[in-house]
Amino acid sequence: MKIEDVTIIGAGPAGIATAIQLKRYGLEPLLLEKGHIGGLLVNANLVENYPGFPQGISGMDLVNLFKAQLERAGVTVNFEEVLQLDYDDFFTIETPQRKLYSRIVVIASGTQPREFDFPSEVSDRVFYEVYPIASVEGERIAIIGAGDAAFDYALNLSRKNEIAILNRGEKRRCLPLLWERTKSSPQITYHEKAEISGIEKAGNEIILQCNTPNGKQKFQANYVIFAIGRTAQLDYLSARLRERTSELEEQGLLCLVGDVKNDIYRQTSIAVGDGVHAAMKICAKIEEA
Ligand SMILES: Cc1cc2nc3c(=O)[nH]c(=O)nc-3n(C[C@H](O)[C@H](O)[C@H](O)COP(=O)(O)OP(=O)(O)OC[C@H]3O[C@@H](n4cnc5c(N)ncnc54)[C@H](O)[C@@H]3O)c2cc1C
The missing domain is CATH 3.50.50.60 (FAD/NAD(P)-binding domain)
Known part of the structure; x- marks a missing residue:
């Protein structure tokens, strides 16, 4: 041996x-x-x-x-x-x-x-890292989270895609320079107090239902990345x-x-x-x- x-x-x-x-x-x-x-x-x-x-x-x-x-x-x-x-x-x-x-x-x-409990029908479009979809272009991508990783993923993918960052709270836990770059990117939108209450598939898209201060809101995306720790x-x-x-x-x-x-x-x-x-x-x- x-x-x-x-x-x-x-x-x-x-x-x-x-x-x-x-x-x-x-x-x-x-x-x-x-x-x-x-x-x-x-x-x-x-x-x-x-x-x-x-x-x-x-x-x-x-x-x-x-x-x-x-x-x-x-x-x-x-x-x-x-x-x-x-x-x-x-x-x-x-x-x-x-x-x-x-x-x-x-x-x-x-x-x-840290995993999110999503239905298996969307599993081919939901990720926890950028790496598997680093080459996609012209897609809408929702990124869930409020830390460095969420903002870094958004900046990375925003070169060739449209990004929505969804933060369930109001506090951002990222480096100030990542936030400054995010704000100046026309490809990225940032949404606070948007807590996911449901995820479903609709063709090539994923519908994210969110509770927001203005009631229920829907976000459509081709891919979703969870960066929640x-x-x-x-x-x-x-x-x-x-x-x-x-x-x-x-x-x-x-x-x-x-x-x-x-x-x-x-x-x-x-x-x-x-x-x-x-x-x-x-x-x-x-x-x-
Ligand atoms: C979006 C993002 C941006 C970042 N930006 C920066 C930055 O600007 N500056 C900086 O300094 N750091 C940055 N980091 C952090 C940096 O990537 C990590 O600190 C670093 O990768 C940690 O290295 P590690 O080797 O400890 O762990 P990891 O990089 O996680 O490597 C662990 C390895 O172990 C393997 N492994 C796990 N379990 C097993 C098993 N059972 N059998 C065999 N292999 C296994 C994994 O597959 C993996 O390859 C960033 C991270 C992210 C996510």
Whole structure:
């Protein structure tokens, strides 16, 4: 039975940075990814706070640079979803393809969207990220939410589509610069106190029924994106591992890096810093053994 030294779950910015730094120490981490390389970052319209890009860079372009760096470092991404992570004397990792074993595990699995309960008939037109519909043009898109992600998605898609942002309350929780850009876009309308009370399909369109201060109002859209919050993605941890995470973290056998542990402080540079930090600690742990 082969036991890996280090396995990383998730190839978003945190997992990528961990893998590259571990390679610098001559280690061969096993990197597992259930979707695409780059994680949530592929959705970012314009990243303006990641040092090195004075004009800003799109999330997708930054991910392409990360991919090139992974390749140069000789890191292979294994496209496998971790279905269960357990620990006894070492970690057991189950994917649909195989069962793996590892002495150290880095959890870099980011976040999952808070879901909205919509009827299955609209599921082909309702999303939680921009990425799946990034190439659509000339469509009407409703974005539900009031945080940075909702406004960033709106600006991103407004280049080629008409956007309505629906906020169920009155408070916006986005960066002032995102709001300023939204206000100056003729392609985006913003609606406050519009709480969804029903969703139905009508041909190629979705009808959103909303309660507003002026009574019921209908919004028509070809696509809907919910950006109503995200929570840590840790559903694959076994019950007994959940009870031991703090202890294993203290022993340096389990590391959580990036958005999965950063609460509201979810930024690429923090995720990357977490990854490099974890890799350095892992290297020290392996050397002392
Ligand atoms: C619209 C938008 C705009 C943003 N703009 C900026 C910005 O301007 N500046 C900035 O710094 N940050 C920005 N961010 C935040 C940034 O994208 C995140 O902070 C960053 O992607 C977090 O990296 P991560 O690796 O921790 O998690 P993620 O990027 O979420 O990556 C986690 C990865 O783990 C994988 N995974 C999850 N579960 C499993 C499993 N069971 N098995 C295998 N793989 C799994 C996922 O598929 C994913 O690829 C933005 C985010 C959004 C949504």
